[in-house]
Amino acid sequence: MVQYQAHLDATFAALSDVTRRGVLEQLGCSDASISDLAQRFHMSLTGMKKHVSVLEQAGLVTTEKVGRVRTCRLGRRRLEEEAAWIERHRQLWSARFDALDKVVETLKRKEKADGQGKRR
Structure with a gap:
């Protein structure tokens, strides 16, 4: 259970940022x-590396370094x-x-019935 929660935590933390969702x-x-990616999102290379690292730790992105270029993919x-x-x-x-709707509907009917009873 704890490992499952950690997995969800990492994913939702990664998805909580608008830039990371944009990267995906x-x-x-x-x-x-x-x-x-840094250029497209108007941010520093260091900043984008941090975003990609969070996505990579969550398993949402993989990277591969060839020479001096690190390529990212889903x-x-x-x-x-x-x-x-x-x-x-x-x-x-x-x-x-749905249960709340039923309670509200019951209260509305009761209120309407009470209102008609007072008019008579």
């Missing part, structure tokens, strides 16, 4: 060097575990909101 979208179109992970976690929680919240 960019790599979904084509592989890119860290220099290219990792092999497909986020099935994360999607399943989100779906479980979506279902939980959906059920809670």
